[in-house]
Amino acid sequence: MRQSSLPFVAALAATANATSSLTDVCTVSNAQAALPSNGTLLGIDLLPSTVTASAVYNASSSAGMGSTSTSTTSYTYCNVTITYTHTGKGDTVVVKYAFPNPSDFENRFYVAGGGGFSLSTDATGGLAYGAAGGATSAGYDALNGVSYDEVVLHGNGSINWDATYMFGYQALGEMNLIGKTIAPSFYGLSSDTKIYTYYEGCSDGGREGMSQVQRWGDAYDGVIVGAPAFRFAQQQVHHVYSSAVEHTLDYYPPPCEIDKIVNATIAACDPLDGKTDGIIYRTDLCKLNFNLSSIIGESYYCAAENSTSLGFGFSKRAEGSSTSYTPAQNGTVTAEGVAVAQAIYDGLHNSAGERAYLSWQIGSELDDAATTYDSTTGSWELDIPSTGGEYVTKFVQLLNIDNLSNLDNVTYDTLVEWMNIGYERYLDSLQTTIPDLTPFQSSGGKLIHYHGESDPSVPSASSIHYWQSVRSIMYPNTTDEESLEALQDWYQFYLIPGGAHCGVNSLQPGVWPADNMNTMIDWVESGIKPSRLNATATSGTYSDETQQLCQWPTRPLFSDNSSTFDCVNDTASYDSWTYTFPAFKVPIY
Numbered sequence: 073m074r075q076s077s078l079p080f081v082a083a084l085a086a087t088a089n090a091t092s093s094l095t096d097v098c099t100v101s102n103a104q105a106a107l108p109s110n111g112t113l114l115g116i117d118l119l120p121s122t123v124t125a126s127a128v129y130n131a132s133s134s135a136g137m138g139s140t141s142t143s144t145t146s147y148t149y150c151n152v153t154i155t156y157t158h159t160g161k162g163d164t165v166v167v168k169y170a171f172p173n174p175s176d177f178e179n180r181f182y183v184a185g186g187g188g189f190s191l192s193t194d195a196t197g198g199l200a201y202g203a204a205g206g207a208t209s210a211g212y213d214a215l216n217g218v219s220y221d222e223v224v225l226h227g228n229g230s231i232n233w234d235a236t237y238m239f240g241y242q243a244l245g246e247m248n249l250i251g252k253t254i255a256p257s258f259y260g261l262s263s264d265t266k267i268y269t270y271y272e273g274c275s276d277g278g279r280e281g282m283s284q285v286q287r288w289g290d291a292y293d294g295v296i297v298g299a300p301a302f303r304f305a306q307q308q309v310h311h312v313y314s315s316a317v318e319h320t321l322d323y324y325p326p327p328c329e330i331d332k333i334v335n336a337t338i339a340a341c342d343p344l345d346g347k348t349d350g351i352i353y354r355t356d357l358c359k360l361n362f363n364l365s366s367i368i369g370e371s372y373y374c375a376a377e378n379s380t381s382l383g384f385g386f387s388k389r390a391e392g393s394s395t396s397y398t399p400a401q402n403g404t405v406t407a408e409g410v411a412v413a414q415a416i417y418d419g420l421h422n423s424a425g426e427r428a429y430l431s432w433q434i435g436s437e438l439d440d441a442a443t444t445y446d447s448t449t450g451s452w453e454l455d456i457p458s459t460g461g462e463y464v465t466k467f468v469q470l471l472n473i474d475n476l477s478n479l480d481n482v483t484y485d486t487l488v489e490w491m492n493i494g495y496e497r498y499l500d501s502l503q504t505t506i507p508d509l510t511p512f513q514s515s516g517g518k519l520i521h522y523h524g525e526s527d528p529s530v531p532s533a534s535s536i537h538y539w540q541s542v543r544s545i546m547y548p549n550t551t552d553e554e555s556l557e558a559l560q561d562w563y564q565f566y567l568i569p570g571g572a573h574c575g576v577n578s579l580q581p582g583v584w585p586a587d588n589m590n591t592m593i594d595w596v597e598s599g600i601k602p603s604r605l606n607a608t609a610t611s612g613t614y615s616d617e618t619q620q621l622c623q624w625p626t627r628p629l630f631s632d633n634s635s636t637f638d639c640v641n642d643t644a645s646y647d648s649w650t651y652t653f654p655a656f657k658v659p660i661y
């Protein structure tokens with residue numbers, strides 16, 4: 073049905089576009105006239121007197137984290153801002169839109185994700201695709217760069233629930249709803265003109281995308297999410313886990329020792345996929361066949377350096393850069409160092425030995441395990457990542473402080489308890505793991521979900537666990553073959569070999585998906601369903617080559633250093649990616 077209506081839509085668009093120019097449409101009165109009448113959008117009162125509209129010429133387009141657009145073209149568009157209030161609430165939310173030149177508009181709307189605790193502040197990411205786009209203040213000045221963790225507490229003990237729900241899913245949903253409702257009228261098109269609606273984002277932008285699929289499913293046609301930082305309670309506390317391992321085992325490895333363990337693991341596991349190319353295409357084979365203990369005794373050396381840390385870039389508060397001195401590190405890998413790495417890769421278990429969470433794939437960098445050098449004592453000490461520490465202080469303990477100062481009396485059970493508190497408290501706002509996607513699926517939505525296999529921030533297995541949850545919840549009574557076929561018809565998942573967090577891994581320089589939006593547009597608008605995902609490299613072994621990534625659950629396997637890999641089924645591999653979390657009494661999707 074969707075496809076048969078396409079030519080009609082295109083014809084309408086062509087007619088309207090031919091008759092109007094940017095200066096015709098980019099006026100306050102045209103934007104005001106495009107607003108739906110009060111009461112049309114339930115709970116949203118648009119304030120016509122607040123509308124601004126101004127043409128922006130020759131600007132560059134900037135998409136959010138996870139965009140693969142490499143467009144360097146400059147764009148001319150109409151910048152429209154509107155303030156609305158929630159009915160009866162008296163709050164104000166500002167939304168801003170970038171409407172392409174009428175001759176460039178292809179009846180599309182594009183929503184971009186942000187990262188860390190920030191929503192996207194840029195509305196122009198869709199211009200490269202002939203799409204209007206938008207961004208939102210979320211009611212807390214997010215358009216001016218205010219990040220949600222700065223406002224999550226009104227004060228100690230007092231959660232800002234308005235900001236929490238707006239950041240969680242509501243602000244993007246409303247921005248999209250308003251934008252795609254006014255777009256046809258803005259361009260003089262019939263109000264029932266189909267506006268194809270896309271989402272693209274990675275990291276928290278991936279979580280935001282999943283929030284849209286889960287909460288506003290019928291409002292999106294094509295959603296591309298990378299490395300979603302969802303299952304928020306577990307994900308955020310997991311950022312404290314590496315420090316808790318060091319604290320529990322009372323061993324604080326010099327960073328060079330940890331780096332050596334990672335490098336040696338990559339070297340040992342690279343060939344297991346059938347090709348020695350510096351990239352682990354099969355972390356599952358590494359997990360099943362490689363023993364980290366074999367690294368004990370290998371020597372490492374890192375020269376002294378003065379390094380400037382830019383912070384984690386996760387929280388605005390962690391932004392301040394600092395310069396620190398790191399002495400030369402020269403030694404051999406210890407059993408203690410390997411025990412730390414092994415425990416981190418194994419993932420969090422409670423004191424009864426029950427699994428609470430999964431972890432990064434073996435061979436991933438161990439960024440969260442970085443220790444800090446104390447020049448007065450000459451020793452390496454605990455350095456709690458603010459990504460996790462800030463979550464615990466603000467979201468769990470409800471104290472307006474930026475990080476945990478120590479892990480005194482903190483055990484693995486404490487981490488599980490923190491996860492439990494966050495899970496229950498934010499289950500309907502931040503957790504973002506609703507596994508029933510029926511509204512999205514039944515309205516024709518398509519989802520491409522990808523994850524760097526060696527992501528050191530959001531574990532790639534975390535994505536697979538959600539994919540498995542959706543599969544089992546939506547297709548409970550079917551054979552594996554049937555559920556797989558049904559799911560892949562609208563939800564496809566791809567692991568990116570060697571990939572880091574939302575980008576190429578400097579330790580395993582491989583490919584990255586190059587053209588997700590065009591793949592998605594082809595799928596949504598022309599019915600061309602992908603079965604593999606194109607990925608390219610800008611440097612390293614595979615530069616100037618397009619690889620076609622294997623769609624999960626098939627896995628890549630080179631035979632005898634061949635130039636291309638096959639996509640194979642491997643039950644032992646699949647099982648190695650499959651987890652249950654008995655440390656919690658409720659199902660963790």
Ligand SMILES: *[C@@H]1O[C@H](CO)[C@@H](O)[C@H](O)[C@H]1NC(C)=O
Nearest residue numbers: 110111117118119120159160
């Ligand atoms: C829209 O309707 C609400 C009541 O539903 C009213 O309070 C508000 O003033 C109206 N807004 C405008 C702009 O007419």
Ligand SMILES: *[C@@H]1O[C@H](CO)[C@@H](O)[C@H](O)[C@H]1NC(C)=O
Nearest residue numbers: 127128129130131146147148
């Ligand atoms: C935009 O760029 C075009 C092409 O370079 C140029 O002709 C035009 O004058 C520019 N417009 C503005 C408003 O700068």
Ligand SMILES: *[C@@H]1O[C@H](CO)[C@@H](O)[C@H](O)[C@H]1NC(C)=O
Nearest residue numbers: 124125126128151152153168
């Ligand atoms: C868009 O309009 C708003 C409101 O007038 C303004 O604050 C903003 O700077 C404009 N953006 C651009 C890129 O011109």
Ligand SMILES: *[C@@H]1O[C@H](CO)[C@@H](O)[C@H](O)[C@H]1NC(C)=O
Nearest residue numbers: 328331332335372373374579
């Ligand atoms: C690990 O490998 C990277 C990339 O090859 C290199 O820059 C780094 O010095 C190595 N570190 C150690 C400790 O071997």
Ligand SMILES: *[C@@H]1O[C@H](CO)[C@@H](O)[C@H](O)[C@H]1NC(C)=O
Nearest residue numbers: 359360361362363364365366
């Ligand atoms: C790894 O090797 C060590 C030392 O040989 C051994 O104690 C340990 O059981 C091995 N681990 C696994 C998972 O086989």
Ligand SMILES: *[C@@H]1O[C@H](CO)[C@@H](O)[C@H](O)[C@H]1NC(C)=O
Nearest residue numbers: 375376377378379396397398
């Ligand atoms: C680090 O900075 C200090 C002070 O500027 C300088 O004396 C020292 O040589 C530097 N060390 C390295 C390894 O760059």
Ligand SMILES: *[C@@H]1O[C@H](CO)[C@@H](O)[C@H](O)[C@H]1NC(C)=O
Nearest residue numbers: 371372373374400401402403
């Ligand atoms: C590291 O220590 C070993 C053994 O003490 C020594 O032989 C080697 O020269 C040292 N390497 C560097 C670069 O200092």
Ligand SMILES: *[C@@H]1O[C@H](CO)[C@@H](O)[C@H](O)[C@H]1NC(C)=O
Nearest residue numbers: 226227228229470471472473
């Ligand atoms: C909030 O709690 C922290 C930790 O107890 C304390 O340091 C801070 O002063 C408190 N803030 C206010 C405004 O009371």
Ligand SMILES: *[C@@H]1O[C@H](CO)[C@@H](O)[C@H](O)[C@H]1NC(C)=O
Nearest residue numbers: 477478479480481482483486
């Ligand atoms: C840790 O636990 C001990 C024993 O229960 C207690 O005396 C101490 O005050 C605790 N320390 C912190 C920082 O909570």
Ligand SMILES: *[C@@H]1O[C@H](CO)[C@@H](O)[C@H](O)[C@H]1NC(C)=O
Nearest residue numbers: 544545546547548549550551
């Ligand atoms: C699945 O099978 C169970 C047991 O046979 C049945 O109770 C349930 O209704 C079925 N669910 C669906 C969605 O068909």
Ligand SMILES: *[C@@H]1O[C@H](CO)[C@@H](O)[C@H](O)[C@H]1NC(C)=O
Nearest residue numbers: 552553554556626639640641
């Ligand atoms: C993998 O298994 C699925 C069914 O579970 C099957 O449809 C598919 O053809 C298999 N692929 C390969 C490459 O054997």
Ligand SMILES: *[C@@H]1O[C@H](CO)[C@@H](O)[C@H](O)[C@H]1NC(C)=O
Nearest residue numbers: 587590591594605606607618
């Ligand atoms: C994927 O790459 C192949 C080979 O380079 C190319 O023919 C195809 O058009 C690409 N597909 C998309 C959707 O870009």
